[in-house]
Amino acid sequence: MFSGFDFRDWLLANDPALSRLRMALRVTLSVALSFGVLLVIHSLLFPLPTASYGLGIVLAIEGGVAVRDKGGGRQLVTRLLGCAASLIVVVIAAGLEGHRLISDAAFLLIIFLAASARVLGARGHAIGMFAFMSYFLGAYFQPPIAELPFVAIGPVVSSLIAHAVRSVVLPDDWRRDLLRSLESVQGRINQILFKIAALAAVKSVSEADRQELNQLEERLKDVVLMAESFIPRPASGVFDPGTEPAGELAIRLFDAHLAAEGAIMLCSQALPPFELVHGIIEGHSVRSPGEDDDSSTAEATRALIRLGNARAELVETIDEGNRTGFADIAAVAEAPAQASRPDFSLRNPLMRSALQITVASAIAMTLGLGLSRERWFWAVLASFLVFTNTNSRGDTAMKALQRSVGTLFGIGIGLLLATLLAGHQLPALAITSLAIFLAFYFLQTSYATMTFFVSIALCLVYGMIGSLTLDLLLLRVEETALGAAVGTLVAFVVFPARTRGALDLVLDKWFAALTALLKAAAGGEPRHVLIGLSQTLDAAYKDLATAARPLGSSWSVVTRPGQVRQTLAIFLAATYWARMMAKNREASITDDDARQLIDASLARVTSSSARRSACFFVDRNIPVPSARHHPHASKGWRQGLEMIGLTLERLYPDA
Known part of the structure; x- marks a missing residue:
């Protein structure tokens, strides 16, 4: 039977910091x-x-999803500006209702401006979404000019309520979320150690056991990236690899995941004694095999010791967070950020995406009118939203498929529920x-799941207001x-090859700098x-x-930790260990x-580098096929050197 305790375990396993539940x-x-x-x-x-x-x-929903400024004061300003933008575009939509061609042109202009506003950051994105959705609804409902003062009550009420809910009822607290996610990382590491201990007790590893260990490693990776996302960025927006507390914590998390991956890989090949695993779980000091012992069991033992050390460092971080509230990180995070100059040129991927969205919306508008003179807005909405959180043509195509499938099945279930609940308003x-x-x-x-449930909700709403018909749902x-x-087609035709010239250029500099460092070390400098x-x-x-930041700009919804952040974590770790190698080298x-x-x-x-x-677009769910998954125990230049190679392996795990 599914008990309350089982449900809590399931919830924490899928949402360790409860951030999804809170949103x-x-x-x-x-x-x-x-x-x-x-x-x-x-x-x-x-x-x-x-x-x-x-x-x-609709604006209550957007206010809960799109407004992502740091701090209640900034969020309130964004909501008020978004509310003002909403009222302005609704007035424009109502005023142009009698002039169809001008109204459609104005809609496309607002779509372009809303998509372009992402260049201005989180506030620009939120205001742009408020404006787009408001013009969409204004053109959809077509309110008379005389009703506009009453129409304005909706956006004002929803903006104030959404702010109160987020600021008072369910407020943000990065300290709480970071601490909870770090505890989840510790719990995931414990699960891995317990599983290895159970296998060491029976002295055998089956294929099913290996699959379970790999699943545990995947869950650890997800929560490590979640924890990293809760670490406040410094004013520059970029972690410093080794000098800032936030950057050191990000490295510590990355190394914990790396240690777990190595322990799983090597213990799957040769199990260490149960007593040793038990000692690591209990936090006892365990003697590492000598460097001349290169047996499989010794390799697994070193990997387990490193995982135990990573867990111990994590416990120290959690204890410090409980004591000080991450005061060192907070001091850096509270420094005022330096405003960067917005780039509205076509070199910026966000501007190219804005043009893609506008072209797709124009085509969808034209074709949608052929299906319906009243409901063509749904085609424009779909073409606009399939570009959200996508960094490639393949992403857009998958998003389009998910939206279509989610809508189809959601409407099927929603129609059934609306029919069964006809006349029963409260249920x-x-x-x-x-x-x-x-x-x-x-x-x-x-x-797809999100679209499925939204479609169900819309069917029920149509049923409650008496507008539900099979023809209407099929048209949707x-x-x-x-x-x-249309969105997919435009993604493949308009700017189909995402220009990454600036990113390629800085990558060349990074690889060149690392090459120079390694050659200097080999040359005895x-x-x-x-x-x-x-x-x-x-x-x-x-x-x-900085150059990779636009690739990871999620501008409509909060996403799971993606490929861009994973890749940056690899470069951050390699940079950190290169610094450690350089600082600790004592002789030729x-x-x-x-x-x-x-x-x-x-x-x-x-x-x-080639x-x-x-x-930045590699699937890293493939295990790294390396024979060595641990550095030497000494904290010197040799460890830094081994960790550089080990980290670089993760860039292309299928190589």
């Missing part, structure tokens, strides 16, 4: 309260037009609220599929020369992180093993 609750509560307040105004003061409810509900409202909650709970993990499916197909070269590598990493490298390590690292640099920015 879903925020959206659902904001929608419910906004609808309730508007209903009270309608009942006790004066009747409100349908457009007021539509704008209130229909309850299931609608549940559908909205589930839609935004799964938003970060499955776009057709318009959605049309808009999604003094330590001060190596340190200077490592500082050049540091600067190249910062340029790289004379032994053949060290020279082989340098030669191997140089070979990896050569092969990886593929340039392709590393």
Whole structure:
């Protein structure tokens, strides 16, 4: 039987920091309260037009998803500006209703401006989404000019309620989220150690055991990246690889995942004694095999010791966070950020995407009118949204397919529920609220699931207001599929090859700096020369992180940790260990093993640099097929050298 304890375990396993749960609750509560307040105004003061409810509900959702400024004050300013933009575009939509061609042209202009506003950052993105959705609803509901003062009540009420929900009822707290996610990382490491201990007790590893260990490693990777996402960025927006507390914590997390991967890989090949694993779990001091012992069991033992050390460092970080509230990280995070100059040229991927969205919307508008003179907006909405959180043509095509499939199945289930609940308002409202909650709970993990539940909610709403017909639902499916197909086509035709010239250029500098450092180490250059070269590598990493930022711009919804962040974590770790190698080198490298390590690292640099920015689009669910998954135990230049090679292997795990 599925007990409450089992449900809690399942919830924490899938949402360790409860961030998805909190966002879903925020959206659902904001929608419910906004609808309730508007209903009270309608009942006790004066009747409100349908457009007021539509704008209130949709902007309550956007307010819970799109507003991502840091701090309640900045969020309130963004909401008020978004509300103002909403009212302006609704007035424009109402005023141009009698001039169809001008109204359509104005809609396309607003779409371009809304998509281009992402260049201005989180606030620009939020205001742009408020403006787009408001013009969409204004053109859809077509409110008369005389009703506009009453229509305006919807956006104002929803903006204030959404802000109260986020600031008072379910506030942000990065310290709490970071601490909870670090505890989840520790829990995942414990699960891996317990599993290895169980296997060591029976002294055998089956294929099913290997698959379970790999699943545990995948879950650890997800929560490590989640924890990294909660670390506040410094004013530059880029972690410093070794000098800032935030950067050191990011490295510690990365190394914990690397240690777990190595322990799983090597213990699957040769299990260490149970007593040793048990000692590591209990936190006892365990003697490492000598460096001359290269047996499989010794390799696995070293990997387990490293995993135990990573867990111990993590426990120290958690204890310090409980004591100080991450005061060192907070001091850096609270420094004022330096505003960067927005780039509105076509060199910026966001501007190229804005043009793609506008072209797709224009085509969807034209074709959608052929299907329906009243409901063509659905095609435009679909073509606009399939570009969200996509970095390639393949991403857009997959997003379009997910939206179409989610809409189709959601409408099928929604039609059945709406038919069964006809005349039963309270159960229909309850299931609608549940559908909205589930839609935004799964938003970060499955776009198709989110679309499925949104479609169910829409069917129930249509049923409650008496507008539900089979023809209407079929038209929605057709318009959605049309808009999604147009979006995919434009993604393949308009700017189909994403220009990554700037990113390729800074990647060349980073690889060149690392090559120079490794060659200097092999040539016996003094330590001060190596340190200077490592500082050049540091600067190249910062340029790289800045150049890669547009690739990871999620501008409509919060996404799971993606390929861009994973790749940047690899470059951050390699830069950090290069610094450690340079700082700790004491003498010339004379032994053949060290020279082989340098030669191997140089070979990896050569092969990886040839593929340039392709590393940002690699599927890293493939285990790294390396024979060595641990560094030597000493905290010196040799460990840094081994970790450079080990980290670079992760750029292309299928190589």
